[in-house]
Amino acid sequence: MLSVKNLTKNIDGKPIVEEISFDLEDGEILGFVGPNGAGKTTTLRMLACCTAPNSGTAALNGLDLVNDDLEIRKRIGYLPEVPPLYEYMKVRTYLTTIARLKGIPKNKQIMEVDRTIERCYIGDMAKREIGKLSKGYRQRVGLAQAILGDPELLLLDEPTSSLDPGQISEMRDIIREASGKSMVIFSTHILQEIQHLCDRIVLIKNGKVRYQGRLDRYNLTDDGRRSLMLKLKGKTQTIESVLSTRSSDLNFEIKPVKNGEPVKVSLHFPDSDDTQSEILKELLHANIRVLEVTPLAKDLEQTILQFMRSE
Amino acid sequence: MLNIYRKELFNYFWSPIAYIVIPVFLFISGYFFSFSLYYLKVATMSNAFHNMAILLLLLVPVITMRLLSEEQKSGTLELLFSMPVSIGNMLLGKFLSAVTLLGIMLLGSLIFLVPLITFGDPDFGPIWTGYLGIFLIGTCYISAGLFVSSLTENQIVAALGTTAILILLWFIRYIGSFEALQFINLPFEFISISTHQGDFVRGLINFSSIVYLLTLTGLFYGLAWLRLHIRRYG
Structure with missing residues (x-):
């Protein structure tokens, strides 16, 4: 060491x-x-x-x-x-x-x-x-x-x-x-x-x-919570009901899309791998197909540049 | 220390330096030697030693110029600093590698003894003291060269700087011959390397000469050490 x-x-x-x-x-x-x-x-x-x-x-x-x-x-x-x-x-x-x-x-x-x-x-x-x-x-x-x-x-x-x-x-x-x-x-x-x-x-x-x-x-946002952007295939109502059943520490927002197109959902929850995998599991159980999981992390480059610019 | 010594010796014999300096030394000193032998017809090497000492004024800087300049220029001095080698050992390895080259040159010049023994009856006393003298003078030059090489990363500057210092040390006693400076004649006479060379060639082992040459060698070596020490810890 x-x-x-x-x-x-x-x-x-x-x-x-x-x-x-x-x-x-x-x-x-x-x-x-x-x-x-x-x-x-x-x-x-x-x-x-x-x-x-x-x-x-x-x-x-x-x-x-x-x-x-x-x-x-x-x-x-x-x-x-x-x-x-x-x-x-x-x-x-x-x-x-x-x-x-x-x-x-x-x-x-x-x-x-x-x-x-x-x-x-x-x-x-x-x-x-x-x-x-x-x-x-x-x-x-x-x-x-x-x-x-x-x-x-x-x-x-x-x-x-x-x-x-x-x-x-x-x-x-x-x-x-x-x-x-x-x-x-x-x-x-x-x-x-x-x-x-x-x-x-x-x-x-x-x-x-x-x-x-x-x-x-x-990988965290400023407030220490994890943010994800999901691209899902399935009924909007089902997605909404699955996510609503989770405890109050989960915030989510479903972006309006045209019929037939994948649903975009942004999630916001306390930083934990367990929470993330549970949410994804529940979605899969409800026959929702998960097409994409993108962390909405504050960009490393942005953060470093910010550090570098600050005096 | 031994590893640095090996590396430096490898460099001398890998590069053209050894193959140029050794033959040039033997050829030119041999030329003057046979010249004086032919005209004076005296079985002595005193002139040869004198010429060797002057020749070394020009050749030693070529041997020593790269010892530290090259390491500084290529950034390998940093590498050596990060290795488990002390500054003293590093300098000693470099110094001894140059001394080895000097030794080879002087050993080669032993061939001059062949005609002396064949055609005459030389007095060996002054010859051996002469060799001792030229060896001590040579190591002193090398030490000066090592120091100047520590000051610059430019090899040409290192060589010319060393030559300038050595020429000054060789000829400084002539300052005393200016009438206005007569009163400081003695110290200049003493610090001039040529004064001490004269004794050795005459067959004298002058204790003060040996001490002086060793001190001068130690002084330049110490300055080189100080220079690297400051560079590293300063």
């Missing part, structure tokens, strides 16, 4: 990161979201021991970021925004060098390198010189370097920026697979990334945390 407390960094007297605090549980993927210049990279660099915080601490499984930094560095994998590659090395040589530097035991180095090459789909490039690889492959070699040796904490700085959609999806697969063994923090300003990958997000702007929490909270 990672616990970050009041991490602060000033550069040239100007605060870049101010009192950032968050926790990360084992196996979680945390999205670090914010506009350019928000302090995402600086925070990741602090956690990667590349720069020391001015104040505040972080603890990785009980080890202190500042006092045990050599031990911490054995337990992290870091991919900076520009992948740190030795252009003149072949992919396999590079990863072997990294394995040595990471202090992976000699008898495990070859196995570990082979496994990582496979995990990152770079087998066909293993004997190529890094300087001659395309951007997508370079990024993957950079990621391979970070996940080599299954570090306890993976720090990825915009790992998918400037990749094509196919590469992005591969990259996501690798990160998701890696999260089985590591906690992952990755920074991004691409909102789809968050929806696809993250368990939790930290929104950061001007060096301060604006919001943090689990991502599923965003």
Whole structure:
């Protein structure tokens, strides 16, 4: 587990990161979201021991970021925004060098390198010189370097920026697979990334945390209730009678439609999966066909943009 | 430390640097050596050592220029910072890899002894002290190069900067020859590397020379360490 407390960094007297605090549980993927210049990279660099915080601490499984930094560095994998590659090395040589530097035991180095090459789909490039690889492959070699040796904490700085959609999806697969063994923090300003990958997000702007929490909270509306839009096939009266029999905590509205067309119903009820499945079950029992269930969630993108715009 | 050393040595022999610097060193110093042997007909290497020291002023910066500049430019310094390697070990590995290259160059120059032994009866005392001297001077140059390389991510700037510092340190004693500056002649004479080289070549193992060269090496090494330390923790 990672616990970050009041991490602060000033550069040239100007605060870049101010009192950032968050926790990360084992196996979680945390999205670090914010506009350019928000302090995402600086925070990741602090956690990667590349720069020391001015104040505040972080603890990785009980080890202190500042006092045990050599031990911490054995337990992290870091991919900076520009992948740190030795252009003149072949992919396999590079990863072997990294394995040595990471202090992976000699008898495990070859196995570990082979496994990582496979995990990152770079087998066909293993004997190529890094300087001659395309951007997508370079990024993957950079990621391979970070996940080599299954570090306890993976720090990825915009790992998918400037990749094509196919590469992005591969990259996501690798990160998701890696999260089985590591906690992952990755920074991004691409909102789809968050929806696809993250368990939790930290929104950061001007060096301060604006919001943090689990991502599923965003499926709720402002008042903490769940809203659904149903498209149903069946008699309007039947639908109305089924929904009316439920307790008073359910609000619904049936949109008027022409005869023969599916009925659109908006539902509003306390957030619970049980309530939702019960309602749907009752509808099915009454021979109503459910054609579509759309959550009327407040859009994640909207919410994030709102956070970003607010001061 | 050993892993950094291996990586750097690999880089020297993967890139053209080793294959250019070593032959250039041996060819040019060999050229001057045979030239003076032919004209002076004295079985000594004192001129050769002098020429080697000057040649190294130009070649060591080529060896050291990329040691830290390249890592800074390609962002791999960040990578090394995130690895379980201390700054001291990282610098030591890099320093020793360059010293190894210097050692190979000097070992190669042992071939000059062949004509000396074949055609003459050289006094080995000054030759071995001369080698000790040139080795200490070379490591001092390397340390200076390492420091300058930590200051910039541009390799050309690192090489030229190192050359400038080394030339200054080599020739600074000539400042004393200006009449107006006679009164500070002595300190300049002492800090000039060429002064100390003279002793070694004459067969003297001057304790103060060894201490001075080691101190200078340590000073530049310490500055390089300080520079990286500030970059990381500052």
